[in-house]
Amino acid sequence: MIEILASPAFNTIQDLGRHGARRFGVSTSGAMDPVALAAGNALLGNDDNAAGIEIQTFPFRLRFQTDAVFALTGADHDSTLAAATVRPWWCMQAKAGEVLAITAPRRGARIYATFGGGIDVPRVLGSRSTHLRGGFGGLEGRTLQAGDVVPVGCSPHRSDGRFGFGVAPPDVAIAGAAPADDRVLRIRVLRAGEYDLFSEAMQAAFWSTTWKISAQSDRGGYRLTGGKLTLDAPVEMRSHGVVTGVVQVPPSGEPIIQMSDANTAGGYPKMAAVIQADLWRLGQAAPGSFIAFNEVSYQDAVAAMAPVNDYLAKLRATADLYRAL
Amino acid sequence: MSINQPNAPFVGTIEKSPKISLIGTLAMLVEAPGDFDLVQQGRIWAFADAVSTWPDVQEAVIGVTNVMLVFEQPPADIGMLSASIVELWHRVPSRKADGKLIEIPVVYGGELGFDLPAVADRAGLSARDVIRIHSEGEYTVCAVASSPGFGYLHGLDPRIYMPRKSVPSLNMRAGSVTIGGMQTGVAVLTSPNGWNAIGWASVAMFDPTSEQPSLMLPGDRVRFRIDRVEL
Numbered sequence: 001m002i003e004i005l006a007s008p009a010f011n012t013i014q015d016l017g018r019h020g021a022r023r024f025g026v027s028t029s030g031a032m033d034p035v036a037l038a039a040g041n042a043l044l045g046n047d048d049n050a051a052g053i054e055i056q057t058f059p060f061r062l063r064f065q066t067d068a069v070f071a072l073t074g075a076d077h078d079s080t081l082a083a084a085t086v087r088p089w090w091c092m093q094a095k096a097g098e099v100l101a102i103t104a105p106r107r108g109a110r111i112y113a114t115f116g117g118g119i120d121v122p123r124v125l126g127s128r129s130t131h132l133r134g135g136f137g138g139l140e141g142r143t144l145q146a147g148d149v150v151p152v153g154c155s156p157h158r159s160d161g162r163f164g165f166g167v168a169p170p171d172v173a174i175a176g177a178a179p180a181d182d183r184v185l186r187i188r189v190l191r192a193g194e195y196d197l198f199s200e201a202m203q204a205a206f207w208s209t210t211w212k213i214s215a216q217s218d219r220g221g222y223r224l225t226g227g228k229l230t231l232d233a234p235v236e237m238r239s240h241g242v243v244t245g246v247v248q249v250p251p252s253g254e255p256i257i258q259m260s261d262a263n264t265a266g267g268y269p270k271m272a273a274v275i276q277a278d279l280w281r282l283g284q285a286a287p288g289s290f291i292a293f294n295e296v297s298y299q300d301a302v303a304a305m306a307p308v309n310d311y312l313a314k315l316r317a318t319a320d321l322y323r324a325l
Numbered sequence: 326m327s328i329n330q331p332n333a334p335f336v337g338t339i340e341k342s343p344k345i346s347l348i349g350t351l352a353m354l355v356e357a358p359g360d361f362d363l364v365q366q367g368r369i370w371a372f373a374d375a376v377s378t379w380p381d382v383q384e385a386v387i388g389v390t391n392v393m394l395v396f397e398q399p400p401a402d403i404g405m406l407s408a409s410i411v412e413l414w415h416r417v418p419s420r421k422a423d424g425k426l427i428e429i430p431v432v433y434g435g436e437l438g439f440d441l442p443a444v445a446d447r448a449g450l451s452a453r454d455v456i457r458i459h460s461e462g463e464y465t466v467c468a469v470a471s472s473p474g475f476g477y478l479h480g481l482d483p484r485i486y487m488p489r490k491s492v493p494s495l496n497m498r499a500g501s502v503t504i505g506g507m508q509t510g511v512a513v514l515t516s517p518n519g520w521n522a523i524g525w526a527s528v529a530m531f532d533p534t535s536e537q538p539s540l541m542l543p544g545d546r547v548r549f550r551i552d553r554v555e556l
Contacts, residue, residue, distance in 0.1 A: 019383060019384070019395075020383060020384050021538070022384055022386045022393075022395065022470075023384060023385070023386050023387060023469065024469055024473060024474060024531070024538050024539040025469045025470050025471055025472050025473045025474055025475050025513075025531075025539065026473045026533075026538070124533045124534065125533055125538060131473075131533075133472065133473075133514060133516070134472070134473045134514065134531070134533065136533040136534075137533075190347060190349055190350070192346065192347070192348050192349075193344075193346035193347075193348070193354055238356075238361065238388065238389040238390055238391060239388050239389045239468065239470060239471070239477065240354055240356070240388035240389070240391045240393060241352070241354070241386035241388055241391075241392075241393030241395075241470070242348070242393075243348055243349060243351065243352045243393075243395065245349055246348050246349070263470075263471050263472070264386065264470050264471060265388060265468075265470035265471045270348065273347070273348045273349035273352075274349065275349060275350060276349065276350055276351060276399075298347065298350065298399075298403060301349070301350045301399075302350050302399040305399075
């Protein structure tokens, strides 16, 4: 068990998402940076999909009520365990009573705390992810708060095994994943259904604009400012399914990228969709930061997942090997 | 059809084929051609039933005259997949609204049906007439989307159409019976809502712990019964 000592707002329990329930109107939820969550789990020998805590407001503090192993992944930051430094992308052993204090990231938006055995809240519709709007999943369907006691499962490994090692984060380990020097995050997209309804000038503006992620952005979606994309004639789309990463253009002309907690349906024209291999990078983009869109082909979008999958596979193999030494 | 790329594979020009477009590598939207009607919607239901059994299709998500396919893995050959979709579309017979009949008792008007006077005003009818017309209709669940268990209901009498509000009501109660444009529905979450509340129903629309979490499913029929009138 772990006890939450401080959690400002919007910190939730998440796994890799609730898949297969969109047809009941249930959005997927799930970690905004699924690579960081899966990596944290791999460090500990958990299933990739074990639930952890997604921390996006700080400072966050928790106390271990029992001996446990944990990992911190995601955004680059400083943390302490019983006042000693814990590095990001590192797994550690904690003794009962010790306090883990996590401070705001230097870079990136979200930190994932994973625990040996994963957070052991009940699965709802196949997932432990918190569905905030629906009020189910996670811990009673709500954000964490001070005083909460969160159950942790049994670690798949002996607690006297080797812990205390780390790995390179994916933006270092995967070629081309690092942020560009100009501090603009380049996000690869495919065109989506209504791209051709926009004039050539509007299409060009979409590609050339450096978009700012507005302060009105959250797990539901990123609102972008910096330009306006208008249609010559407005279109009324019938309500249809949407997925994480779809870039919609509402009548205001400022695009919205739907994220993990987006509604299952939308009706705005779709300009583009972020490729799967870049969703984790977008999940670490903080409000106020800048992004630009690059077009890729379908084949390149599919191929772009290989380095991500290789990274996770190598990480898991290395962690398993190290623990067995 | 379009597959979002200028040099997309050409699949054919069978008359009135669906529009097919990708949403990233893991989702594909299939939109029925033509106007919205229950025959086209019935084809969407039948198509969704059939296509959701295909390998790698994680889910077929029904919308209003469209269906989004969500894949486990990116399809290897988009052109071949699109051709199979077009072929299935032309082969599958339309499904009738043959689901269960759901009866929903409504407290019309009153504190939670606060938009009833505005709906009556716009329709040029009395509040009682609006209630009568709304409760005499039989509605079809076209799709379940947007919020957990929220059904898009078709079949509202045109006399009581009412545009959505430009400024949503901030905290509309779950269970509110609403009219939005040419549709009616029952709000499942207490949240901001741009539709017009004409009443309230004490019905569990969604239970996440149930194997079948949503009370309404596409193809179900809905009747609203007058439980009480508060004018």
